[in-house]
Amino acid sequence: MKLENKQNDWSRQKLPGSATAQRKKLSHSSTLTAAQKVMQLQQSVGNRSVLKLMAGQMQRSRARTSSAAPIQCAKPGDAPPTIESQLEKRLNQMSKEAGIGEPLIVQYMTGLIDNEMVMSTLIDPQQNYPIDVIVKNAIKEQLKEDNSDYDCNTFKAMVANMALPDAARLNLIDQLVPEIDSIIDPFWHRAQRAIYTDPNFNSNPELLNMVQQTTPGGDQLNKAATDYLTNNPRPALMELPAEQRAEMIVALKEMPIVKSMLDGTLSQGGDAQGVHLLNGFDQLPGASITFELINRVQQALSRLASMVDRDKLPPTGRVPNIQVNPDEVVDLPQTFMEKLRGIRRQQITPFRANANRDDNRVRLSALDDIATIVHEFGHQIEFFLPVEEWLDIQELLRMRHQGNQLISIYPHNPKLQDEAAFNAQMPATGLYSAKVYDDGSTEVMSRTLEFFAEPETALRMIERDPLQAAIILRMIKPNEFRQTVPDPLRALLPRGDV
Numbered sequence: 001m002k003l004e005n006k007q008n009d010w011s012r013q014k015l016p017g018s019a020t021a022q023r024k025k026l027s028h029s030s031t032l033t034a035a036q037k038v039m040q041l042q043q044s045v046g047n048r049s050v051l052k053l054m055a056g057q058m059q060r061s062r063a064r065t066s067s068a069a070p071i072q073c074a075k076p077g078d079a080p081p082t083i084e085s086q087l088e089k090r091l092n093q094m095s096k097e098a099g100i101g102e103p104l105i106v107q108y109m110t111g112l113i114d115n116e117m118v119m120s121t122l123i124d125p126q127q128n129y130p131i132d133v134i135v136k137n138a139i140k141e142q143l144k145e146d147n148s149d150y151d152c153n154t155f156k157a158m159v160a161n162m163a164l165p166d167a168a169r170l171n172l173i174d175q176l177v178p179e180i181d182s183i184i185d186p187f188w189h190r191a192q193r194a195i196y197t198d199p200n201f202n203s204n205p206e207l208l209n210m211v212q213q214t215t216p217g218g219d220q221l222n223k224a225a226t227d228y229l230t231n232n233p234r235p236a237l238m239e240l241p242a243e244q245r246a247e248m249i250v251a252l253k254e255m256p257i258v259k260s261m262l263d264g265t266l267s268q269g270g271d272a273q274g275v276h277l278l279n280g281f282d283q284l285p286g287a288s289i290t291f292e293l294i295n296r297v298q299q300a301l302s303r304l305a306s307m308v309d310r311d312k313l314p315p316t317g318r319v320p321n322i323q324v325n326p327d328e329v330v331d332l333p334q335t336f337m338e339k340l341r342g343i344r345r346q347q348i349t350p351f352r353a354n355a356n357r358d359d360n361r362v363r364l365s366a367l368d369d370i371a372t373i374v375h376e377f378g379h380q381i382e383f384f385l386p387v388e389e390w391l392d393i394q395e396l397l398r399m400r401h402q403g404n405q406l407i408s409i410y411p412h413n414p415k416l417q418d419e420a421a422f423n424a425q426m427p428a429t430g431l432y433s434a435k436v437y438d439d440g441s442t443e444v445m446s447r448t449l450e451f452f453a454e455p456e457t458a459l460r461m462i463e464r465d466p467l468q469a470a471i472i473l474r475m476i477k478p479n480e481f482r483q484t485v486p487d488p489l490r491a492l493l494p495r496g497d498v
């Protein structure tokens with residue numbers, strides 16, 4: 001059920017002590033100028049190594065300030081991530097999927113820098129060059145290496161080996177970061193602009209349009225996100241008033257697709273139904289693909305194919321591969337009598353299913369039921385929603401959120417207590433469906449489709465939370481929704497009757 005948050009985990013590795021803390025402790029060392037410190041560094045580790053060191057820091061700085069800032073998982077007690085930051089991360093994900101992610105921007109930027117940045121070719125350690133010259137050399141050096149994986153291990157190892165007090169190193173780094181940013185940011189923004197607004201590069205019309213609507217200068221994804229939200233204000237969403245709530249339940253039950261959900265006939269429609277949702281079936285060592293699992297996958301895909309209009313399913317080329325993972329099997333202790341009789345008992349902890357956007361993969365346990373398989377494909381459907389529909393889901397969660405803090409989904413489970421959710425009442429699908437991912441992915445589509453997959457839970461979904469059910473039904477079956485649900489009710493959804 002978990003949506004995997006793949007992230008660059010270097011961001012969690014810190015140099016010993018925070019830079020600020022170190023600075024407070026040993027502020028006397030800041031009497032050296034930045035250039036003097038660079039000279040110190042050059043003498044201690046050699047010239048080219050200093051370039052690499054600074055280049056490594058540049059990458060760190062680049063990653064932090066660009067739209068590809070690594071995902072910091074929101075924790076219980078944190079304020080909810082802003083909608084701007086979540087939209088920016090979603091746009092960044094869209095750019096990756098359009099093949100115009102960070103590596104291409106770096107490549108384009110390298111060209112700009114090569115053409116425009118004049119610098120000395122080698123730094124003479126005996127000569128006190130201004131810091132910007134040194135930094136520019138470092139930048140160019142790094143870009144030549146084409147090392148865009150943001151792996152700072154070389155950098156960290158070098159810092160660890162330098163014969164300098166910690167404070168001097170950290171101070172130096174602190175001073176270099178803004179230098180690096182001020183030099184490289186304008187190149188970065190121009191490269192973003194050039195690539196995101198060029199249809200020859202950018203095959204995603206939504207992203208293309210959003211960046212074209214914003215002005216050059218500054219981080220283009222950040223600005224596109226902010227501008228979009230400013231220029232597309234929404235009427236406030238509210239819970240359905242009692243009368244309309246009752247009417248909505250009746251109206252939804254009139255939808256043909258809801259009727260099939262409730263009478264258990266979703267998967268009728270022949271063997272071929274849902275076959276377009278199958279893109280390979282991989283078995284990891286220790287896992288077994290059973291006949292029962294294949295049956296359940298087939299059921300799940302055919303129910304999905306009924307529920308979701310074809311153009312709302314993952315686009316061609318993005319249909320996920322299914323990976324079957326081994327479950328954890330543990331032998332339980334035997335009693336004397338069990339030993340005597342040769343009885344062995346095992347405890348099986350099923351693999352926790354997840355969906356991964358970057359790998360285009362749904363990972364399952366062979367024990368997963370139909371609803372869970374539908375759930376994981378639900379994530380894939382949410383990944384590819386148009387921005388305005390993804391915002392409908394965000395709006396529901398944010399309208400229901402109380403207070404200023406995220407809360408723990410599993411406060412009593414030490415292993416899972418850091419999983420955070422909006423503090424929101426989700427009358428049908430529960431707190432888990434209010435889970436927060438920093439990139440704006442949610443559990444709303446997945447949980448709702450999971451409930452729709454079986455008659456009993458589908459009924460609960462419609463009757464306990466007709467608003468959430470209606471929001472999702474409008475996304476997955478838009479024509480049927482418009483034809484069946486009367487317009488005064490449709491007007492109560494996010495963005496009104498659209």
Ligand SMILES: [Zn+2]
Binds near residue numbers: 001003375379443446
């Ligand atoms: Zn999930």
